[in-house]
Amino acid sequence: METKEFNFKSFKVNGFLMLFLLLLMLGGTVFCFFGGNAGVIAGCFLALIWFVLLFGFVKLEPNEAVVMIFFGKYKGVLKETGFFWVNPFMSKKKLSMR
Incomplete structure (x- = not known):
């Protein structure tokens, strides 16, 4: 049986840096919320972006993998151990490799 599994080679960032x-x-x-009306609007926009970006963190321990799916399309498997940030719009499903 042929498998179409491949490693995740897309954009990932060190989780601590992110x-x-x-x-x-x-x-x-x-800081923007104290800048008047325009600052409040900018602050709300930044808060919304901050909230969305917060969901991109992935922590992998030894013998774990994460299947990455972007809007229903398979993008690969992340097998590296560590703390990473990936696109928050990707669905992440953890798997045990034991």
Whole structure:
């Protein structure tokens, strides 16, 4: 039987770097709320983006894998151990490789 499994080669970022960037973005969001009417609008927009980006984190332990699906289309399997950030619109299904 032939399998069509392949490694996930798309965009992934170190999770700690992205966590730091999201904390900076949160600080900018709070700062915008004190900038008058235009600042409140910008702050709401940044808060919405921050909330969406928050769902892209993936933590993989040894002998685990994550199947990545982007709007119903298979994009690959992430098998590296670690803490990563990937596109938050991808569906992530954890699998045990034991």
